[in-house]
Amino acid sequence: MTQSIPLINKNDGFETVRDAIASILATETAAQQVLAAAAGQDPDDYKFRVFAERAAPWEIFGSDDVTPIVNVWFDGSNYDPSTSNVSTRQKGTSRFNIDVYSRAVSTETEGGHSPGDEAAAKAAHNAAKLVRNILMHDKYKYLGLQGTVWRRWLTSLTTFQPGAGTLPVENVVAVRLALEVDHNETIDLEDHEILEIVNVKMYHDSVDGQLIAELQFGEEDEGE
Amino acid sequence: MSLRATAAADLVGILQDTDTGGDSVTITAPDGSTAVVLGFTSDIHLSVDPGTGELVSGCKASVSVLISDLEDAGFGAIHSVADSSSRPWLITMADSKGTETVYKVVETNPDRSVGLMLIFLGEYEQ
Numbered sequence: 001m002t003q004s005i006p007l008i009n010k011n012d013g014f015e016t017v018r019d020a021i022a023s024i025l026a027t028e029t030a031a032q033q034v035l036a037a038a039a040g041q042d043p044d045d046y047k048f049r050v051f052a053e054r055a056a057p058w059e060i061f062g063s064d065d066v067t068p069i070v071n072v073w074f075d076g077s078n079y080d081p082s083t084s085n086v087s088t089r090q091k092g093t094s095r096f097n098i099d100v101y102s103r104a105v106s107t108e109t110e111g112g113h114s115p116g117d118e119a120a121a122k123a124a125h126n127a128a129k130l131v132r133n134i135l136m137h138d139k140y141k142y143l144g145l146q147g148t149v150w151r152r153w154l155t156s157l158t159t160f161q162p163g164a165g166t167l168p169v170e171n172v173v174a175v176r177l178a179l180e181v182d183h184n185e186t187i188d189l190e191d192h193e194i195l196e197i198v199n200v201k202m203y204h205d206s207v208d209g210q211l212i213a214e215l216q217f218g219e220e221d222e223g224e
Numbered sequence: 225m226s227l228r229a230t231a232a233a234d235l236v237g238i239l240q241d242t243d244t245g246g247d248s249v250t251i252t253a254p255d256g257s258t259a260v261v262l263g264f265t266s267d268i269h270l271s272v273d274p275g276t277g278e279l280v281s282g283c284k285a286s287v288s289v290l291i292s293d294l295e296d297a298g299f300g301a302i303h304s305v306a307d308s309s310s311r312p313w314l315i316t317m318a319d320s321k322g323t324e325t326v327y328k329v330v331e332t333n334p335d336r337s338v339g340l341m342l343i344f345l346g347e348y349e350q
Binding site: 054097101105106109111115117118168169171 | 267270272274275276278279280281282283284285305306307308309310311312327328330331344345346347348349350
């Protein structure tokens with residue numbers, strides 16, 4: 001008779017990294033909106049909706065809300081035996097696709113019109129720019145998971161458009177950012193250096209599962 | 225009468241039949257002039273893969289009108305306008321409940337064998 005292994009009640013490294021990416025993006029788009037408003041700019045230019053592992057069709061694009069959508073999903077992992085051991089720790093390289101979707105409507109302007117296809121592409125590019133600048137910021141070189149993440153690297157940025165023959169009424173453009181992350185498959189609980197205290201309340205929207213982040217700067221949590 | 229001429233004549237007859245034919249659609253040219261013609265309209269929902277493997281729910285709208293009707297109205301040059309300094313060609317058509325929607329012409333596919341213009345439409349806000 002063999003003895004069973006202990007209960008596996010932890011996240012694997014790739015799950016932790018996936019959730020960290022989504023959390024970072026949800027947190028930083030909220031922060032960017034605050035900063036934009038303070039700088040007299042339109043906060044909506046810095047706004048996107050964040051989802052993780054969303055697979056159902058994006059029906060919410062049928063509404064009047066044309067805020068770009070960001071979907072973080074895990075693509076796969078490879079493991080490097082040369083930097084791993086056979087029992088307690090393996091180094092994995094995981095690929096995460098961060099898909100940005102935008103929709104725009106052609107609108108009448110003073111002397112002509114604003115084409116929806118161009119506006120959708122520019123909105124997708126703007127959101128992709130924000131995602132890239134957030135994830136590649138030095139603050140997130142370990143995605144906030146120092147000790148677990150060795151390296152994160154944006155390997156490609158690809159724009160998609162619906163193919164011919166499926167021309168929809170809506171102008172929708174998608175951009176994929178492929179992020180490669182080297183990480184341990186063990187969980188580190190090391191405390192990190194506090195740079196700034198930000199209270200972050202994160203929750204899933206009860207309607208469609210959107211990940212929402214509410215930030216409060218400069219105040220310590222009541223428990224501290 | 226050739227087979228093609230027969231098909232073209234049948235198309236005119238079917239489209240202009242007051243009981244079973246096409247619906248009235250209003251075409252607005254970039255200069256603001258309008259014409260009302262009969263056309264077969266379509267506005268159906270579909271799922272579109274923007275290339276990521278993930279589907280986006282949307283709809284596809286089109287209208288088919290006689291090329292001769294367009295030419296009679298002086299609208300034979302109807303086409304998609306990409307230039308933002310110009311107004312696009314617009315199509316106003318009603319759904320089965322009578323609700324009118326304005327669309328932008330995004331692609332025109334003339335079928336000159338039977339004299340039919342298939343026009344694909346996109347969202348437009350005035």
